[in-house]
Amino acid sequence: MKKNQKFFRNCLKELKPYDPHQxxxxxxxxxxxxxxxxxxxxxxxxLRKAKKLEYSRYPDANSEKLSELIxxxxxxxxxxxxxGNGSDELIDYLIKAFSEKGRRAITTAPxxxxxxxxxxxxxxxxxxxxxxxxxxxxxxxxxxxxxxxEDSSLVFIAYPNAPTGNYFAKDKIxxxxxESGCLVVVDEAYYEFGGKTFAPLISRYNNLAILRTFSKAYxxxxxxxxxxxxxxxxxxxxxxxxxxxxxxxxSQLAAQIVYENKEILKGSIKKIIEERxxxxxxxxxxxxxxxxxxxxNFVLVEVGSKENADLVxxxxxxxxxxxxxxxxxxxxxxxxxxxxxxxxKEENDILLKELENISKNLSFTPL
Numbered sequence: 001m002k003k004n005q006k007f008f009r010n011c012l013k014e015l016k017p018y019d020p021h022q023x024x025x026x027x028x029x030x031x032x033x034x035x036x037x038x039x040x041x042x043x044x045x046x047l048r049k050a051k052k053l054e055y056s057r058y059p060d061a062n063s064e065k066l067s068e069l070i071x072x073x074x075x076x077x078x079x080x081x082x083x084g085n086g087s088d089e090l091i092d093y094l095i096k097a098f099s100e101k102g103r104r105a106i107t108t109a110p111x112x113x114x115x116x117x118x119x120x121x122x123x124x125x126x127x128x129x130x131x132x133x134x135x136x137x138x139x140x141x142x143x144x145x146x147x148x149x150e151d152s153s154l155v156f157i158a159y160p161n162a163p164t165g166n167y168f169a170k171d172k173i174x175x176x177x178x179e180s181g182c183l184v185v186v187d188e189a190y191y192e193f194g195g196k197t198f199a200p201l202i203s204r205y206n207n208l209a210i211l212r213t214f215s216k217a218y219x220x221x222x223x224x225x226x227x228x229x230x231x232x233x234x235x236x237x238x239x240x241x242x243x244x245x246x247x248x249x250x251s252q253l254a255a256q257i258v259y260e261n262k263e264i265l266k267g268s269i270k271k272i273i274e275e276r277x278x279x280x281x282x283x284x285x286x287x288x289x290x291x292x293x294x295x296x297n298f299v300l301v302e303v304g305s306k307e308n309a310d311l312v313x314x315x316x317x318x319x320x321x322x323x324x325x326x327x328x329x330x331x332x333x334x335x336x337x338x339x340x341x342x343x344x345k346e347e348n349d350i351l352l353k354e355l356e357n358i359s360k361n362l363s364f365t366p367l
Contacts, residue, residue: 087226
């Protein structure tokens with residue numbers, strides 16, 4: 001079918017459909033999920049209460065119980081929060097609400113891919129500012145130069161950043177909030193693994209919004225729940241573009257129970273952090289690999305060229321270990337990485353053994 005017909009959108013011509021490339025695996029370390037899942041007692045409570053849900057009725061359009069639970073924890077009200085079908089959906093809503101054709105959204109390079117994808121889908125111009133080549137630090141002056149332009153309306157900052165795994169300096173982000181004139185969205189998807197947040201600053205800045213997810217630390221990737229914290233004016237504007245019943249009744253219940261029992265989950269989060277540090281230390285002792293510091297539940301491993309990245313990826317896949325290749329030509333045309341989710345101790349031990357085996361067959365320059 002030719003795409004010169006009038007019902008196709010020009011802005012989608014170069015966009016490829018999202019394809020997770022489903023392949024057989026034994027150990028899944030490519031999507032930054034929690035390898036431990038939910039404790040049995042939480043699952044039992046969810047299933048017990050799920051029996052009482054009215055599945056023939058539409059869900060609560062505003063997820064009021066979950067909204068009240070989360071907002072009160074942060075000293076806020078339901079006017080400060082909106083629940084989404086994953087934080088991905090909320091990124092889409094933010095661009096719909098605060099951008100349009102001729103406007104621009106800005107982020108770092110590299111960063112979370114969905115900022116760019118939803119900008120393209122919503123016909124918004126997208127600008128990427130490369131991070132520092134040495135330590136992945138934020139170029140706040142480069143961001144501000146673009147953000148201060150009249151047609152800029154949104155700045156997305158992942159904190160900590162994905163896929164680099166590091167926190168940016170807080171004072172640099174505050175400078176962007178104070179001087180950009182844009183809505184600054186701080187994406188804290190990995191908050192639980194690093195502990196730093198801008199949430200206490202919501203009442204201070206009227207152009208600050210914070211994204212969170214239940215998909216990482218809270219083991220609910222399969223149910224798609226995220227939330228946005230901001231001032232009531234921003235939240236109200238996002239509600240104008242929100243689908244009426246966007247979060248299903250079962251996901252609302254499960255997220256509520258998980259959040260009520262989040263103290264129980266601190267044990268698995270602690271294990272992930274401990275394994276993360278062990279993984280970094282062990283990988284850095286293997287020739288040809290460089291694991292960068294991380295404040296998330298994944299590790300970014302530098303492997304040199306694209307050929308090296310493909311070789312290591314395919315060698316791991318042959319052993320049933322699925323990881324994620326990472327490159328960003330805006331950041332660098334010569335640096336290639338693997339992003340490896342922190343698995344369980346047993347999974348990580350198998351991974352480390354295979355990386356050691358692979359390194360014996362490599363001949364490129366050690367990093």
